[in-house]
Amino acid sequence: MNGSKAPFAVRWRDRRNRILLDQRFHKLAMKFGIGRFFARRSAQKLFDLTAGFIYSQVLAAGIRAGLFEHLAKGPTSPAETARAIGLPDDGTRRLLAASASLDLADKLSDGRFMLGPQGAALLANPGIAAMVRHHDAIYADLADPLKALETRGGGELAKLWDYKGPDQDRPTGETERYTALMTASQDLVAAETLRVFNISGYTRILDIGGGSGRFLTHVATRNANAELHLLDRKTVADLAREALRSHPASHRFTVHGGNFLDAPLPDGCDLITLVRILHDHDDDIVLALLDRISHALRPSRGTLLISEPMADERARSRIGDAYFNIYLHAMGTGRPRTPSELTRFLERTGFSRIRHLSTGMPIATSALVAETR
Numbered sequence: 001m002n003g004s005k006a007p008f009a010v011r012w013r014d015r016r017n018r019i020l021l022d023q024r025f026h027k028l029a030m031k032f033g034i035g036r037f038f039a040r041r042s043a044q045k046l047f048d049l050t051a052g053f054i055y056s057q058v059l060a061a062g063i064r065a066g067l068f069e070h071l072a073k074g075p076t077s078p079a080e081t082a083r084a085i086g087l088p089d090d091g092t093r094r095l096l097a098a099s100a101s102l103d104l105a106d107k108l109s110d111g112r113f114m115l116g117p118q119g120a121a122l123l124a125n126p127g128i129a130a131m132v133r134h135h136d137a138i139y140a141d142l143a144d145p146l147k148a149l150e151t152r153g154g155g156e157l158a159k160l161w162d163y164k165g166p167d168q169d170r171p172t173g174e175t176e177r178y179t180a181l182m183t184a185s186q187d188l189v190a191a192e193t194l195r196v197f198n199i200s201g202y203t204r205i206l207d208i209g210g211g212s213g214r215f216l217t218h219v220a221t222r223n224a225n226a227e228l229h230l231l232d233r234k235t236v237a238d239l240a241r242e243a244l245r246s247h248p249a250s251h252r253f254t255v256h257g258g259n260f261l262d263a264p265l266p267d268g269c270d271l272i273t274l275v276r277i278l279h280d281h282d283d284d285i286v287l288a289l290l291d292r293i294s295h296a297l298r299p300s301r302g303t304l305l306i307s308e309p310m311a312d313e314r315a316r317s318r319i320g321d322a323y324f325n326i327y328l329h330a331m332g333t334g335r336p337r338t339p340s341e342l343t344r345f346l347e348r349t350g351f352s353r354i355r356h357l358s359t360g361m362p363i364a365t366s367a368l369v370a371e372t373r
Contacts, residue, residue, distance in 0.1 A: 056135070058098040059122075063129045067095065068122055071105055071115040081113065127185030134160075141330045153332015183212045183243075189275065189365045190218035193307040196357040196367055199223050202271040202303070208260050208293070209277040211236060212243040213253065219273075220249045229266045231256045261288055265296045272297060276308045276365070278342065279324060280334040287345060294350040297372045304351065310366040311336040319363050339368060346370045 006014070019025050029035030048055075062068055065085040070076065076084070082092035096113050099105035103118040115123070122128055141155035142148050148155065193215075199205070200223050207216050210230035220228060230240055230253065237257030244253045256263065265272075272293050278286050293304055311320025320336035328334040337345075339356045346354050351370035359366055 054098075055102060056132075058095065058102060059104065060132050060135070061095055062099055062104060062119075063122075063132050065095070067099065068104065068115060068119045071113060071119060072123060075108060075112040075114050077112050125188055127188055130184035138327060138330050142326070148330060152329055155330055157327075157330045158332040183214045186211070186214040186275075187218070188361065189307065190215045192359045192361050192365055193275065193305070193367055194218055194222055196359055197305055197307075197369065199271070199305075202226050204266070204269045205229065205271045205273065206231060206266055206269045207273045207275065208232075208289075209274065210240065213240045213247075213255070214243075215273070215275050216253065217244070217247060220247070220252065226252070227254070228252050229254045229256060229269065231258065231260055231263060231265070234258065261285070261292065265292065267296075268300060269297065270300050270302045271305065272302065273305045273307070278306060278334075279308050279310075279328065279336050280331070282333055282335070283345075285333075287349060290345055290349040290351070294372055298350070301372055304346075304370045304372075306342065306368040306370075307365050309336065309362070309364065310342070311338045312362075339366065342368055 026039065029039055065087060067081070067085055070081060070084045078093045078096055079089060081096060082089045085092065087095065096105055096107070099119070100107045100113065100116065103116045104122070105116045105119055106114045108114065137156040137160060141157050199219055202223060203225070204227045205216075205219060205223070206229040207213075207219075208231050210216055210232055213230050216228045216230055219226070228249075230237070230244075232240060232255075234257035237255050240255045244250055244255065247253065254266070256266065258264070274289075274293075278289075281289070290304075296302075297304065309319055309324060311317050311324070317336075320338070324336040328336065343354050343356075346368070350373055352373045354368060354370040357367040357369060
């Protein structure tokens with residue numbers, strides 16, 4: 001399609017690209033203040049894309065070295081910091097300077113450093129640091145990005161959790177590490193989910209794929225009487241029983257081990273929750289699971305709560321189309337879905353009164369609520 005027959009959206013983008021590809025335009029733009037402003041802004045964006053890996057490694061180095069915990073104690077010199085984190089003086093100065101450029105640290109006029117705004121946000125959300133440590137696996141998979149895109153899964157990230165493999169008799173090291181990661185990053189998701197969804201009125205709640213039970217412990221603080229059930233693979237269920245045994249409300253928890261596609265679901269639940277579950281699975285698995293849940297909830301006319309990061313309805317979604325799109329490809333299963341896609345899946349499997357709950361942290365999670373017909 002070309003010329004005047006092309007849609008306007010195509011024509012103006014084609015015109016824009018022709019202008020931006022013309023070196024004469026760039027020379028002319030640099031002669032004017034507004035042109036230089038836009039040129040600098042564009043160059044900075046392109047540089048950030050180019051340097052993104054360096055930025056992420058600065059963050060990883062700071063986390064591994066305990067830099068941000070040290071900076072949180074107050075102003076410190078590079079020499080003091082070097083002794084505290086165990087790096088040579090030169091390496092410490094470089095790490096401090098890089099961290100300050102990314103707002104992870106603040107440099108004072110006397111040459112000392114303190115914790116920066118992004119560093120403070122990092123320490124306030126321990127799950128972020130856990131995710132950064134976990135990123136070693138996906139960095140290894142993406143060392144050759146074209147090779148990674150040729151084959152779905154099969155790399156280091158996929159080894160952390162083999163959804164398609166058989167369940168084991170006891171937790172493996174990979175299962176324990178992945179469950180620990182999900183636990184560490186669950187608090188922010190749980191807090192935001194339960195801020196926008198009132199869970200207090202339900203009496204029998206099942207969390208499918210509940211991991212170590214972290215989400216249900218948050219539920220327990222907001223609903224003092226409900227029976228709380230958790231279903232996950234047998235190896236993970238063992239970890240959940242151990243984690244919940246010492247909880248003050250341990251008598252309210254029941255842990256079930258099994259595959260969510262064929263294990264019996266507890267009867268009489270009026271709420272079932274799926275927290276960061278559906279985006280880990282392909283469409284056929286998602287539809288089969290939603291159909292099971294729909295039938296399980298139908299007698300009690302129950303409610304389903306879905307909470308997970310979702311793709312943006314717009315074409316430009318860094319969360320969905322960049323991060324999770326590539327991450328889940330490396331994982332070997334699943335994809336990010338928009339709320340409208342999930343809504344269609346819910347309608348196909350017998351749900352109605354579907355509502356999208358807006359959260360304040362869509363980068364962490366979004367939520368959908370649906371009821372059985």
